Amino acid sequence: MEMTTETCSLLSAGQSEYGAAASMTSALDPVDPVTISWHSISICAAKSKKQILDNVSGIARPGQLLALMGASGAGKTTLLNMLLSRNLKGLETNGSVKVNGHELGRGITAISGYAQQDELFVGTLTVKEYLNVQAKLRVNGDAEKRRRRVANVMAQLGLYKCQNTRIGSIGGQKGISGGEMRRLTFACELLSNPSVLFCDEPTTGLDSFMAESVVQVLSNLAKSGRTVICTIHQPSSQLYLMFDRVMFMAGGKTAFLGAPREAIQFFEDAGFACPRNFNPADLIIHTLAVMPNEEEKCQQRIEVICAKFDNSSYGRTLQFALEKTEEGRKPSERKKTGVLTQISALLERAMIDTWRNPSLTRAKIIQKTIMGVFIGLLYLQSPLTSIGISNLNGALFYLVCELTYSTIFGILNFLPTDFPLVSREYHDGLYSVFSYYVARCLSYLPLFTADGLVMLLVSYWLVGFSNSLTQVLFACLIAFLIEQSSSACGIMLSCVAPSLPIAMSTAGPMLTLLSLTGGLYANVGALPTYISWIQYLSWFRYGFEAFAINQWSSVNEPNSTIWTDEEKKSEFKGALASFNDWVSPRIP
Numbered sequence: 366m367e368m369t370t371e372t373c374s375l376l377s378a379g380q381s382e383y384g385a386a387a388s389m390t391s392a393l394d395p396v397d398p399v400t401i402s403w404h405s406i407s408i409c410a411a412k413s414k415k416q417i418l419d420n421v422s423g424i425a426r427p428g429q430l431l432a433l434m435g436a437s438g439a440g441k442t443t444l445l446n447m448l449l450s451r452n453l454k455g456l457e458t459n460g461s462v463k464v465n466g467h468e469l470g471r472g473i474t475a476i477s478g479y480a481q482q483d484e485l486f487v488g489t490l491t492v493k494e495y496l497n498v499q500a501k502l503r504v505n506g507d508a509e510k511r512r513r514r515v516a517n518v519m520a521q522l523g524l525y526k527c528q529n530t531r532i533g534s535i536g537g538q539k540g541i542s543g544g545e546m547r548r549l550t551f552a553c554e555l556l557s558n559p560s561v562l563f564c565d566e567p568t569t570g571l572d573s574f575m576a577e578s579v580v581q582v583l584s585n586l587a588k589s590g591r592t593v594i595c596t597i598h599q600p601s602s603q604l605y606l607m608f609d610r611v612m613f614m615a616g617g618k619t620a621f622l623g624a625p626r627e628a629i630q631f632f633e634d635a636g637f638a639c640p641r642n643f644n645p646a647d648l649i650i651h652t653l654a655v656m657p658n659e660e661e662k663c664q665q666r667i668e669v670i671c672a673k674f675d676n677s678s679y680g681r682t683l684q685f686a687l688e689k690t691e692e693g694r695k696p697s698e699r700k701k702t703g704v705l706t707q708i709s710a711l712l713e714r715a716m717i718d719t720w721r722n723p724s725l726t727r728a729k730i731i732q733k734t735i736m737g738v739f740i741g742l743l744y745l746q747s748p749l750t751s752i753g754i755s756n757l758n759g760a761l762f763y764l765v766c767e768l769t770y771s772t773i774f775g776i777l778n779f780l781p782t783d784f785p786l787v788s789r790e791y792h793d794g795l796y797s798v799f800s801y802y803v804a805r806c807l808s809y810l811p812l813f814t815a816d817g818l819v820m821l822l823v824s825y826w827l828v829g830f831s832n833s834l835t836q837v838l839f840a841c842l843i844a845f846l847i848e849q850s851s852s853a854c855g856i857m858l859s860c861v862a863p864s865l866p867i868a869m870s871t872a873g874p875m876l877t878l879l880s881l882t883g884g885l886y887a888n889v890g891a892l893p894t895y896i897s898w899i900q901y902l903s904w905f906r907y908g909f910e911a912f913a914i915n916q917w918s919s920v921n922e923p924n925s926t927i928w929t930d931e932e933k934k935s936e937f938k939g940a941l942a943s944f945n946d947w948v949s950p951r952i953p
């Protein structure tokens with residue numbers, strides 16, 4: 366089989382840089398040979414009882430590239446999901462999937478890679494940066510081992526040319542080409558050096574040249590001892606002959622499994638000869654499709670072909686091979702990386718993304734500057750009279766609210782863009798929810814500290830809060846703590862809620878309860894017992910109380926020099942005393 370010119374040139378670029386490491390089949394470490402067999406798989410929808418797969422069996426061996434083909438709705442994706450033990454919610458399954466004769470269930474994830482059809486990356490990172498982060502999440506070893514693995518997969522997949530190019534995103538900044546994105550998907554999966562690689566429609570959306578280049582890469586991976594299984598739609602004649610094995614599915618059944626040329630012969634023997642200059646894959650898929658308005662006729666044809674296959678020498682050979690599958694060596698599972706490595710990888714990725722995508726930071730700083738000026742003008746130079754004290758307390762509570770609401774709702778709005786990638790990586794077993802949570806909290810820390818401080822400091826002297834150095838520094842610390850509590854709560858809500866609307870509608874009432882027990886709207890000492898416990902969860906209360914103590918502790922000192930006028934001083938003390946009763950006994 367010939368390599369495409371693109372693959373050759375890209376590989377040679379890698380070879381010149383990394384010498385022997387770039388050898389097509391030896392660049393990656395050897396893997397345990399793995400045979401995957403599936404026995405009498407039947408799947409139906411739990412509710413509608415619709416039969417999706419009906420007694421499907423097959424086998425894929427190490428060193429082989431197997432393509433699952435068939436018309437739309439034939440059951441290819443469902444079979445792939447069954448092999449991977451994924452996305453089977455709402456389905457009743459029967460039959461078994463064996464890996465070297467062992468039933469691993471979800472454990473197959475630890476020995477396999479799954480290159481899914483839709484590419485999900487962080488577009489602001491370069492190819493190399495992205496692979497380095499992925500290596501931290503997938504390769505259990507030291508930095509040198511990870512560096513070598515990244516170099517090897519870049520060489521193997523011809524990614525050297527674009528290693529310093531940003532990945533880009535659809536509808537956003539243009540980055541690497543579609544073919545390079547596909548190869549980057551495989552590169553990520555290969556970092557963990559899996560024995561088995563599953564690919565869902567790896568050529569969809571690519572031109573024929575790119576598609577050939579991608580299938581060539583898969584073929585080379587198979588030749589290096591891996592078992593490669595992919596679903597594919599309408600491959601060209603040239604592409605079709607590049608597969609080692611093909612499995613045709615129709616109406617949830619196996620219509621053929623064998624070598625590509627054997628499939629042509631089988632269908633010819635069944636009365637569907639492929640004319641010269643005709644794409645055999647097209648003909649076979651067309652023969653196995655269920656046409657609208659001809660359902661019965663097509664179903665009968667499919668039944669006949671599937672029965673012919675079962676009784677053919679190909680079908681009998683398959684049955685024999687399945688019966689002969691013996692328990693072999695259990696493939697060694699990929700070890701998970703440590704929690705600290707996971708957190709540092711996710712943090713690195715998030716920080717690069719934030720740094721290269723400053724629009725959010727800019728928007729937040731501008732928003733908070735405007736809010737700071739607004740609060741400042743609203744409570745401009747509040748005097749120390751009873752009305753002024755109410756105003757100053759109002760301003761302090763307003764600060765707590767602004768630090769909370771804009772942080773939580775900001776996070777609820779922009780965190781969900783992370784989720785498709787995070788959910789995939791989580792199901793791939795790359796990291797725990799805890800690691801993601803900690804990394805996200807840390808990654809938001811600079812932004813959700815700077816914006817709060819800007820608002821506080823802009824409003825501070827305009828309102829006329831107590832402004833000794835210690836008080837200003839304490840106010841900054843309190844604002845920081847309020848914002849971090851809000852940020853942690855926002856990330857938690859966003860992760861726990863199944864969708865953005867649910868997260869939003871949970872956040873609203875929750876924040877109302879927390880703010881009502883925050884000390885300004887009601888006397889927290891006199892709340893009914895069934896509701897008063899909420900105050901202990903409320904950072905509104907702690908934050909407001911801390912702001913108030915910071916504001917009033919010095920002006921209420923007996924030796925305070927603020928008061929020259931005795932009448933004003935006693936008016937202030939009276940007002941403050943009633944405030945103390947109202948808010949909390951802790952305020953001096």
Ligand SMILES: Nc1ncnc2c1ncn2[C@@H]1O[C@H](COP(=O)(O)OP(=O)(O)OP(=O)(O)O)[C@@H](O)[C@H]1O
Binds near residue numbers: 410440456
């Ligand atoms: N959870 C489910 N509940 C009910 N029906 C389902 C479910 N999953 C799949 N199906 C049905 O099973 C059939 C096979 O679906 P599947 O996605 O496996 O086909 P496919 O061969 O991969 O098709 P395509 O090439 O269009 O992706 C389809 O008719 C689909 O509607």
